[in-house]
Amino acid sequence: MFLRGCLLIVRLRLQMPSSFLTFQRFSKVPTGFASLNFPASQQGGVGLNLFIKGISQLVTVASNGKRTKTCSEMHELGILDEAGVLCLKGKIDWIGRMREWNRSLPDAFPEIDAGGKVVMPGFVDSHTHMMFAGSREHEFSLRSQGATYQQIAEQGGGILNTVQHVRVASKRELKKTTSRYLTDMMRHGTTTVEIKSGYGLRMDSEIKMLEAINELKNEEIMTIVPTFIGAHAVPPEYNGGSDVYVRKITDEMIPYIGKKNLAAFCDVFCEKGYFELDEAERVLVKGKKFGMLPKIHADELTPLGGAQLAAKVGAVSADHLENVTDKGIAALQRSDVVATLLPGVSFFLGHGYAPARRLIDAGVPVAIATDFNPGSCMSYSMPMMMTIACTQMQMTPEEALTASTVNAAAALNMSSTVGSIEIGKNADLIIADIPDYRFMAYHFGTNHVWKTIKNGTILEF
Ligand code: NIG
Numbered sequence: 001m002f003l004r005g006c007l008l009i010v011r012l013r014l015q016m017p018s019s020f021l022t023f024q025r026f027s028k029v030p031t032g033f034a035s036l037n038f039p040a041s042q043q044g045g046v047g048l049n050l051f052i053k054g055i056s057q058l059v060t061v062a063s064n065g066k067r068t069k070t071c072s073e074m075h076e077l078g079i080l081d082e083a084g085v086l087c088l089k090g091k092i093d094w095i096g097r098m099r100e101w102n103r104s105l106p107d108a109f110p111e112i113d114a115g116g117k118v119v120m121p122g123f124v125d126s127h128t129h130m131m132f133a134g135s136r137e138h139e140f141s142l143r144s145q146g147a148t149y150q151q152i153a154e155q156g157g158g159i160l161n162t163v164q165h166v167r168v169a170s171k172r173e174l175k176k177t178t179s180r181y182l183t184d185m186m187r188h189g190t191t192t193v194e195i196k197s198g199y200g201l202r203m204d205s206e207i208k209m210l211e212a213i214n215e216l217k218n219e220e221i222m223t224i225v226p227t228f229i230g231a232h233a234v235p236p237e238y239n240g241g242s243d244v245y246v247r248k249i250t251d252e253m254i255p256y257i258g259k260k261n262l263a264a265f266c267d268v269f270c271e272k273g274y275f276e277l278d279e280a281e282r283v284l285v286k287g288k289k290f291g292m293l294p295k296i297h298a299d300e301l302t303p304l305g306g307a308q309l310a311a312k313v314g315a316v317s318a319d320h321l322e323n324v325t326d327k328g329i330a331a332l333q334r335s336d337v338v339a340t341l342l343p344g345v346s347f348f349l350g351h352g353y354a355p356a357r358r359l360i361d362a363g364v365p366v367a368i369a370t371d372f373n374p375g376s377c378m379s380y381s382m383p384m385m386m387t388i389a390c391t392q393m394q395m396t397p398e399e400a401l402t403a404s405t406v407n408a409a410a411a412l413n414m415s416s417t418v419g420s421i422e423i424g425k426n427a428d429l430i431i432a433d434i435p436d437y438r439f440m441a442y443h444f445g446t447n448h449v450w451k452t453i454k455n456g457t458i459l460e461f
């Protein structure tokens, strides 16, 4: 099955002519530019119109109505050569080979000539902790000298280090640094991002984070999905008393956050020394009652059984899975849970990688995300994650791209609107200055994104 997928792609590539067509009819300079900060009214699809022509490879990653792509489907990228894309009011209205184009557009219609470059969906980064204060380069140095993430955490570093900084930071400061990162992420091709709380670990500070995330959601052009993870670590004032803190989360934080509609998802760091299975379950079940869908940090450092819990509570995704067991994989196989793998964490912490091959071959939909945070992955580059997935986790470039787009959208319950270039979906795409889509993972450590297009609007940086 795996080899068959690979050969199919090779055949498609060989049929592709090396030149691309130019179109005399559409020679105007694009006019659909926008500044980066958009009013809320322009988010979610009410954007500008744009015709993109001169595309050598249009990598649609079409899922044809399916929520996720699994097994050999992860290899099928739906590539069209010498193609064009029409975006109307921020949505994709037409895609096809230019020789099939038979519509006429008004004279002043905004357009861009991709000049033979590659177009693919904007990346969906479905797992980040990108709102934080302070930094942890000291821990990075310690790890380079052999200390482990757990040893650093046991000495008060790790998540609790960042918590100290976030608790004293103002909402304005948090928004400012996060906004800068958002801009650079878009420059690197990310058009949808999930942002978790979890560095407040106290009612007021968790609310501060979630309010800041929601304000950014309304102010920025990036599509932002807020997640509540009050159960990220037991705060120091509880002296390890996780049960009391869990009650605080379930009885006070979740009802307030749910009623105020501050988060789409509820997440838990289910791990030895953080939250046990039964505690994680209590939090996720309560979150669900208040309208927040479950997500889990599962089996990252130890094989605790987070994958099985994800299946049990009907989580949208189980994330990490570096130490998932055979039973865990079997549980995921029987469920609708998306396995979100975080290649940058294993790379950055120097621990083992999640068994991507076994998960994909078992038919589990696999997504990849950055987990961008100051401790375990100080990178928001989705292409870098794709490279690591291909070199260290035996994923193919096709699987890595599917995992970064449509399957990642499914990990946010959004695959009907983002994650692939299909008619009716949001016109979130990137034009990459590469000769072939595989260069996105193959030629690593540089930014190949020439233009990021969000809701049919070319972003200017
Ligand atoms: O996903 N594992 C738990 N949370 C983050 C790390 C956050 C931190 O170290 O600040 C993660 O790796």
Ligand code: FE
Residues within 6 Å of the ligand: 127, 128, 129, 297, 371
């Ligand atoms: Fe995380």
